[in-house]
Amino acid sequence: MxxxxxxxxxxxxxxxxxxxxxxxxxxxxxxxxxxxxxxxxxxxxxxxxxxxxxxxxxxxxxxxxxxxRLLGDVRAMRQELQVARGGLQGHLRLAVIPTALAMVPALTLACRRRHPGMRFTILSRTSAAVLEMIENLEADAGITYIGNEKLGRVRSVPLATERYRLVVPAGSPWCGRDAVAWAELAGQPLCLLTPDMQNRRIMDQLLQQAGVAVEATVESNSIVTLIAHVRSGHWMTVLPESVAATMGGAGGLHALPLVSPDAGYRIGLVVPLHDPTPPLTAALLAEALRISESREEV
Structure with missing residues (x-):
């Protein structure tokens, strides 16, 4: 059956x-x-x-x-039997919003250090797709926004707060700035994520709070595509601080804090409400809790 x-x-x-x-x-x-x-x-x-x-x-x-429910129980049972035979090992599927992909290595590395037998498949998906994949048993866990839009029947653990940077090409007159107000983006040549991405919906909300509306001349669901357009020297984009940090100044790009409003949105791990929690998911959850607690202590 x-x-x-x-x-x-x-x-x-x-x-x-x-x-x-x-x-x-x-x-x-x-x-x-x-x-x-x-x-x-x-x-x-x-x-x-x-x-x-x-x-x-x-x-x-x-x-x-x-x-x-039954297939979730069967998967959890099989993982428990694997643990009984030879320690925690197996394959864990993680669905992640594109803007949080830079956070994933902290989790996967911590899990691998404690449980070398763990393997991961990491899929980039929209926030809606992350939750849908968890519900449909296509993913064991996800990393997405928490506290901004409804999550449904999942447990969440905060991992970081997402803040935003304006990314401009080398030689841009913006490079010497300490910060940029959201309202200043009006009329600028922007390439942005597509509206189905929650990150884009958040940006639109922040722009609305600043009293301006912008029209992106290029939209994509790929951050790599956005960065490539900025490197061409003809566009600028808005990216989370964690993503901008991974660029490390490559290609002469500059990332400037966006302020007024200076808002932050929480990113976290979400796992299905399942009792008992499957061992692989429990191991991932434990590392997320350690990361969350260490950030609270800072």
């Missing part, structure tokens, strides 16, 4: 039989047959069918909810 529940969860996520089968690594007839067998075992119709997927029945929605 576990494999069949996995098929149903993939179908609920992908909303398409072919894509769900590809996600599960099986042929489409195998996935369809597995879901039909699950319907027979449970005695209810789970999927509205025609020539294509038309949605889940109310019973199907309930089975998906239970399936997520």
């Amino acid at each position: 576990i494999d069949k529940l996995g098929f149903l969860l993939a179908l609920a996520r992908e909303r398409n039989f072919r894509r769900a089968a590809e996600a599960c690594g099986v042929a489409q007839p195998t996935l369809s047959a597995g879901i039909k067998q699950l319907e027979t075992e449970l005695g209810v119709l789970l999927v509205h069918r025609s020539s294509r997927f038309q949605g889940l029945t109310p019973e199907g929605e309930k089975v998906v909810e239970w399936g997520r």
Whole structure:
């Protein structure tokens, strides 16, 4: 039944039989047959069918909810058995908002030092996608904004406060400044993250507080793309302080504090509410708590 529940969860996520089968690594007839067998075992119709997927029945929605819990329990059990056999080891999937990617090594390095058998897959996603992946069991944990928009059924641990820098090319007349007010960005050649990114929504809020509206001439969901445009000498961008610090002045770029308002937004680790917490997720959570406590002591 576990494999069949996995098929149903993939179908609920992908909303398409072919894509769900590809996600599960099986042929489409195998996935369809597995879901039909699950319907027979449970005695209810789970999927509205025609020539294509038309949605889940109310019973199907309930089975998906239970399936997520059961598959989460199975994954936690398997990790517990691995620990019993030979210490904490295994693969942990972490979904991270692009502006927080620079924070990840602090967590992964700390985990690897205590548990050398841990391996990581780190995926860059929007804040909404981070939470969706956790809910759909596609990620074991995430790093995203906390306290700014609703998070749902997760536990969060603050890791850092995000503040913003105006990044300008070498030779820009802004380079000699100590700081720049948000209102001064009006009319400037800006390249910014796309509006589906929470970072961009935060910037728009700060600009609104400053009483100005800006229009980006280039938008991208890639920070690398933004930096490349600034290096061309024709654009400027706004990046979190942690990201600007990783550039280390490479390519002659300059990062200036943005003030008035001088706002900060919390970034944190989010993990699903699951009792017991799977061992790999618990190890990651423990390191996040150590980082959070050390920052509070500073």
